[in-house]
Amino acid sequence: MTATAVIIGVGAEKGLGAALCRRFGACGLHVLAAGRTLDNVERVAASIRGNGGVATAVATDTTDEEQVIELFRRAEAVGPVDLAVFNAGNNMPGDLLTMEASYFERCWRVGCFGGFLFGREAARVMKPRGRGTLLFTGASASLRGKPFFAAFTAAKGGLRNFAQSMAREFAPQGIHVGHVVIDGGIAGDRIEKGVPQFAEAMGPEGLIDLDGIASIYEMLYRQPRTAWSHEVDVRTFKESF
Ligand SMILES: NC(=O)c1ccc[n+]([C@@H]2O[C@H](COP(=O)([O-])OP(=O)(O)OC[C@H]3O[C@@H](n4cnc5c(N)ncnc54)[C@H](OP(=O)(O)O)[C@@H]3O)[C@@H](O)[C@H]2O)c1
Numbered sequence: 001m002t003a004t005a006v007i008i009g010v011g012a013e014k015g016l017g018a019a020l021c022r023r024f025g026a027c028g029l030h031v032l033a034a035g036r037t038l039d040n041v042e043r044v045a046a047s048i049r050g051n052g053g054v055a056t057a058v059a060t061d062t063t064d065e066e067q068v069i070e071l072f073r074r075a076e077a078v079g080p081v082d083l084a085v086f087n088a089g090n091n092m093p094g095d096l097l098t099m100e101a102s103y104f105e106r107c108w109r110v111g112c113f114g115g116f117l118f119g120r121e122a123a124r125v126m127k128p129r130g131r132g133t134l135l136f137t138g139a140s141a142s143l144r145g146k147p148f149f150a151a152f153t154a155a156k157g158g159l160r161n162f163a164q165s166m167a168r169e170f171a172p173q174g175i176h177v178g179h180v181v182i183d184g185g186i187a188g189d190r191i192e193k194g195v196p197q198f199a200e201a202m203g204p205e206g207l208i209d210l211d212g213i214a215s216i217y218e219m220l221y222r223q224p225r226t227a228w229s230h231e232v233d234v235r236t237f238k239e240s241f
Contacts, residue, residue, distance in 0.1 A: 136179045140183045
């Protein structure tokens with residue numbers, strides 16, 4: 001049976017989720033591309049199949065416990081889950097004094113609670129085999145809170161600590177848990193189409209390259225268990241930090 005990679009938080013073709021699906025499809029894993037919008041994940045899966053890989057699109061909302069359980073059930077029916085990537089989480093800025101409680105909670109549900117549901121299901125299937133890699137996507141907000149990013153920072157900071165806790169609990173059981181801090185804007189649709197003025201302000205080579213990020217995830221996946229990294233950060237040469 002071909003080993004599977006479950007990747008959640010897959011949307012635009014020019015987005016990190018899709019780039020990770022393509023990368024691990026090229027590595028020979030059967031990719032389960034998961035996101036809320038079936039058309040988007042179908043498109044990503046089709047592009048992997050078009051390049052000779054194997055992929056299945058699964059509409060999944062990471063905040064829905066039953067859907068996340070079903071995603072891993074479907075993956076295990078295809079082949080053992082060897083890689084799971086939690087990539088969901090959108091930047092949700094906002095002025096604190098006028099922020100609705102529901103807005104804060106939605107940000108946490110997608111960016112942190114969704115990571116718990118996904119990580120738990122990954123550990124449940126990986127633990128009996130004593131192997132597997134579980135990677136979480138972080139952001140600058142994983143490490144520090146800036147004005148107007150209270151909700152996003154709380155979600156990403158919580159996700160980072162959750163990933164650390166999982167790493168310490170499951171490393172001795174053969175599961176490699178990693179967290180990637182993406183410290184800056186990504187050269188993908190979310191910035192280039194969503195906030196083109198930001199992309200322009202960053203100038204040439206001002207945004208982080210998608211393939212470059214995918215190479216970090218692949219490096220983490222391929223590390224021998226005698227030399228595991230838990231956290232890796234990535235930024236452009238222009239970014240101050
Ligand atoms: N873009 C950046 O500049 C940047 C910078 C630093 C860190 N990051 C992090 O990188 C990751 C990916 O960002 P990206 O901008 O490249 O986006 P992306 O990978 O293109 O898209 C992530 C996708 O996640 C999906 N998603 C959102 N909520 C979901 C949910 N509840 N359940 C399942 N899927 C959900 C969305 O698709 P649907 O709406 O169709 O479900 C979205 O398109 C995120 O964790 C983000 O915080 C991004």
